[in-house]
Amino acid sequence: MAASSDFDPQLLIAHKFPEKIYSYTERDAAIYGLGVGACAKDALDDKELKYVYHPDGQQFIQVLPTFAALFSNDFASEIEHLPGLEYDPRLLLHGHQFIEIYKPLPSNASMVNRASISGLQDKGKAAILEIEILSYEKESGELICMNRMAVYLRGAGGFSKSSQPYSYSKHGTNTASNIGIPKGQPYAIFEECTQPSQALLYRLSGDYNPLHSDPKIAEVAG
Template structure:
């Protein structure tokens, strides 16, 4: 069996030093589409080093995103085909604001392995600390098609990807009523090519032939790119542009996004949180992100 759950869970955590600087932060923000209009003072907070703040979702790529989704696939007990892998969901907890430049220790491990019958879900946890203490904790849900069925723990009933709904997952509906804010974001045709420069080199997002093998008409956008674009929309519209207010950010990747499409980002205010639903406008509002919550101060 390609996934040995017991071995994966028992494996020693992997730790390594990561570092980032202003250029990494600027590149990440540009990969999300920041800087339009280029002279907008609100956008300059993402694109000009003298005014720079760090969007919290940068935590998913800091140090080139390692350890992360790809490194999790090389952990003991895990041996899978990259073409069968999808990123099912992501949770981020901020312990304090991310500095513009930094060096830290990232420790990664497999925190859970779920048997969904027709697939397996690995939860890859990364904890990052620097000299001043904890910075952030990332949980990435890695969905591996065709690797379930060994009789293991099924985990949460909500499945991490819409392609699995036939296996019994129940997607959560967005809140009732009209959203407090709606933002539409048109993606560049080369959005995935820009975003991958921050460290996610999976050919699914660039190579048409690889995308076909994986079952897609053409390369798809990184789920974490949509994740970052969505958080930026929430910060800019409902949190007064203050990135330090974000406490945590969770989502489930409910469907694919193709570069060049338009994202419709709907936001509902709640006590200490913003609920979000994201869809692809050109495909009849096909769901893209679901079960999405930004907790804030």
Template sequence: MALSASVADPVDNTIINPAMVLSHKYPEVKFEYDERDVALYALTVGACSSDLADEKELQLVYHRDGQSCIKVLPTFVSLFTTKYNNELVLDVPGLHYDPKLLVHGQQYIEIYGPIPSRANVTNKIKVAGLHDRGKAAVLELEILSYLEGSCELLCMNRSSFYLRGAGGFSDSSRPFSYTTYPANEALLCGISSYFDPLHSDPIAAQEAGFSHPILPGLGTLGFVIRTVLRSSNTESTNVKSISCRFLHHVYPGETLVSEMWFRGQR
């Protein structure tokens, strides 16, 4: 855990109040899904889009030759709190920002076992970091996902919201910075959801500085990981962790080029 701070006037209701943000307790969030959701996600990120008879990708959307269940792409777990992401941020007392200026920067996922093709999941969420970046603020969240009714930890998502225009809530000579992550781990810089109007509303996209709605970062991630698995002939169950950084926006219809290389067995 690391903390450094020199906080601005705490009674100003127009700026972020770190003490209130860090003390916030989230309720548990439930997520229920079945094989239809798993298959729809795979199709959404391009499964079988170039070849409807692709044997490997058909396993993501269809029961093939006695296959007991549809295979699950590892990035599917990023959806476990997607529906609630904006609510999770908006409902934090002491967090003041313009929702139109939220962008997705980076995502980290750890998977601890096979992801079932249907399940009820309980998500436990906590604030894992808050940083004053001057012109922006970064709110980091950690989401631990368990199979409902058990202590079995299924996966972890480390996500954060990059809030443009919300920085400057601390002394610029000693900007506020708090994280529960080890110092050598990359900071996570923002997560939006598929339900953010930035990805569907042309007016909201223009207000955020884009010519038209952009592809969600998690959508881009899904396309890339599916391509990597297909091209490297790797089973999705072999994926244990995923880390990515979104350095530039993607407009729907643009071509994504994935480059990859092996390092030993990785």
């Protein structure tokens, strides 16, 4: 169950996260690129090589937009400190990640990250928690991107005080529901194969969830 019978969802929603600083270099950007499969099939593919190497120096490499997802990593550990929410960390699942990029990511920077609770749903035996993170470049103060991550917390549900399951969302309708799925055959098909050890390489970018590296914990999580 989520917590004791006096669990107050409003108290959780009002929770103030500490501000986090995420600093990275060109090396971190390159390791991330390799971790998501850049040049995995062809080390000379210039369309992907630019994310891990530049002939004029590493400071000129391009940073994949999805690198921004790493700015939210520091807040995953904060979930277990939220007031009144009880769950087994081994059963936490990453539900989805929504990213908006407002400016190209620099090849190296320090980001000031500010987070808030943007959603909470009681699913009975589980809860879905959504956290929104705004990332500002420390030097300029400019807003660079926004992350919205949802985590599925098995065993944390059942806290609704009425027959209607508790549901709160800062953004109303789920963003995904507004996306229309085209009818007919696809215009193109792209197939990709991940490397057997790719998860172990990717975790070097800061996602140290043992679910993806420890066979025993993965077995417990199912």
